Amino acid sequence: xxxxxxxxxxxxxxxxxxxxxxxxxxxxxxxxxxxxxxxxxxxxxxxxxxxxxxxxxxxxxxxxxxxxxxxxxxxxxxxxxxxxxxxxxxxxxxxxxxxxxxxxxxxxxxxxxxxxxxxxxxxxxxxxxxxxxxxxxxxxxxxxxxxxxxxxxxxxxxxxxxxxxxxxxxxxxxxxxxxxxxxxxxxxxxxxxxxxxxxxxxxxxxxxxxxxxxxxxxxxxxxxxxxxxxxxxxxxxxxxxxxxxxxxxxxxxxxxxxxxxxxxxxxxxxxxxxxxxxxxxxxxxxxxxxxxxxxxxxxxxxxxxxxxxxxxxxxxxxxxxxxxxxxxxxxxxx
Numbered sequence: 001x002x003x004x005x006x007x008x009x010x011x012x013x014x015x016x017x018x019x020x021x022x023x024x025x026x027x028x029x030x031x032x033x034x035x036x037x038x039x040x041x042x043x044x045x046x047x048x049x050x051x052x053x054x055x056x057x058x059x060x061x062x063x064x065x066x067x068x069x070x071x072x073x074x075x076x077x078x079x080x081x082x083x084x085x086x087x088x089x090x091x092x093x094x095x096x097x098x099x100x101x102x103x104x105x106x107x108x109x110x111x112x113x114x115x116x117x118x119x120x121x122x123x124x125x126x127x128x129x130x131x132x133x134x135x136x137x138x139x140x141x142x143x144x145x146x147x148x149x150x151x152x153x154x155x156x157x158x159x160x161x162x163x164x165x166x167x168x169x170x171x172x173x174x175x176x177x178x179x180x181x182x183x184x185x186x187x188x189x190x191x192x193x194x195x196x197x198x199x200x201x202x203x204x205x206x207x208x209x210x211x212x213x214x215x216x217x218x219x220x221x222x223x224x225x226x227x228x229x230x231x232x233x234x235x236x237x238x239x240x241x242x243x244x245x246x247x248x249x250x251x252x253x254x255x256x257x258x259x260x261x262x263x264x265x266x267x268x269x270x271x272x273x274x275x276x277x278x279x280x281x282x283x284x285x286x287x288x289x290x291x292x293x294x295x296x297x298x299x300x301x302x303x304x305x306x307x308x309x310x311x312x313x314x315x316x317x318x319x320x321x322x323x324x325x326x327x328x329x330x331x332x333x334x
Contacts, residue, residue: 004029004037004070011035012054012063014091025076035088036132039073039080039244046082046246047145050136050214053154055106055202057093061219061228062154068230069240081246082145085136089202090125097224099158103319109205130205137210147249148177151206151214152240156222158315161283163191163258164232168216170204171195176213183249185256188235189217191284193312193328196262259331260284260310266325268318270298275316275324283312284328294324 002022007029010016016034027041035054051069053062066086072078088094090105101121108126133151140149167189169176184192198204206214219233230237235250242249276292277285287293287304293311294302307329314325 003074005067005074007037008067008070008086008088011037011088011091012067012094014095016091024073024080026080032085032132032135033128035091036129037086038136039084039086041080041082041246044082044246046243047147048083048085048136048140048143048149049243050085050087050133050151050206051154051240051243052087052089052151052202054091054094055089055153056099056104056155057090057095057101058097058099058222058224059154059156060223060225061156061230061233062217063088063094064225064228064230065154065219065233065237065240068237069244072241073244078241079245079247082244083136083140084244085132087129087132089129090122092121104322106201107322108200109202110200111209129202133206133210137206137212145246147183148180149212150180150243151203151212152217152243153201153203153215154217154219154236156220157218157283157313158222159283159313160221160280161218163284164220165189165236166191166193166218166283167257168201168203168218169194170199170201170207170214170216171197172204172207172211174207174211174213178254179249179251180213181254181257182251183239184215185252185254186235186250187239188233189257191258191260193260193262193326194331196264199323260312260328261331262326262328263309264327265323266294266302266311266314266327267299268296268316268320268322268324270296271320272297273299273316273320273324275314276301277311277314281311281314283314284310286310293327 022029105122203214
């Protein structure tokens with residue numbers, strides 16, 4: 001008999017096969033496309049949730065969280081009480097153990113450009129994922145529950161971080177409810193980074209096009225399968241479990257998290273673009289006024305002006321014209 005764990009394992013191996021509705025304790029699983037599984041409870045107690053992982057193929061800890069969740073559902077130890085869309089983002093990159101194959105999938109979730117530029121595996125995958133997300137939110141539009149609908153897109157960062165677990169809040173007019181900040185803090189998140197403009201990531205897609213509260217969740221540093229310390233993510237596991245069960249999220253004070261605002265993006269313009277600091281410099285490292293952050297023969301040197309900056313997601317190996325880092329400053333109040 002097929003299990004949810006077997007379906008998920010096939011997705012992780014890029015061997016997805018269509019499957020008939022799969023009976024689970026308390027509900028069923030429906031095939032919504034390769035690596036896309038909808039959990040449908042017999043009795044709905046809670047708000048719908050999209051839980052996605054593996055948008056970057058070498059970010060394995062979130063995929064291990066999905067595997068643990070699937071195993072608990074199969075065993076009947078995880079209750080089903082809310083509609084959930086489980087998404088394995090980029091199966092072919094997962095098998096390759098690479099961040100992406102041809103271009104960064106997590107920059108392609110924009111409807112017009114995806115429709116016009118289907119030229120890579122990532123463009124094709126982005127179009128399929130957007131279609132699945134559209135269908136899921138359309139099916140659950142207008143439903144009200146004690147907690148909001150959520151899209152939780154789980155990642156791990158390339159570098160170490162002064163805050164190993166942090167939240168990226170996409171730019172939109174959608175306000176994050178106080179209860180969700182409490183839930184994020186309860187899940188062990190240590191910092192929040194709010195975007196200053198549109199960035200066409202997967203979590204941004206749900207916020208921008210569907211007005212659903214959505215986040216990119218950074219859950220430690222990139223490591224291979226079997227080399228992740230999931231004991232550091234027990235708070236996140238507990239939150240995911242409650243979302244799937246339709247229960248009340250564990251909460252803590254938002255003041256336990258540090259809040260930052262993106263003030264600018266560092267873009268790579270020249271072939272000789274280089275970061276002016278070591279490759280092992282952690283995310284959120286502070287740079288003082290007068291310090292050089294990067295050099296670029298086209299854009300010129302990037303020097304800190306006016307007030308200190310913290311650098312997040314620095315990556316000199318991006319394509320020309322792509323973002324090489326976020327430049328952020330702390331907020332005085334959350």
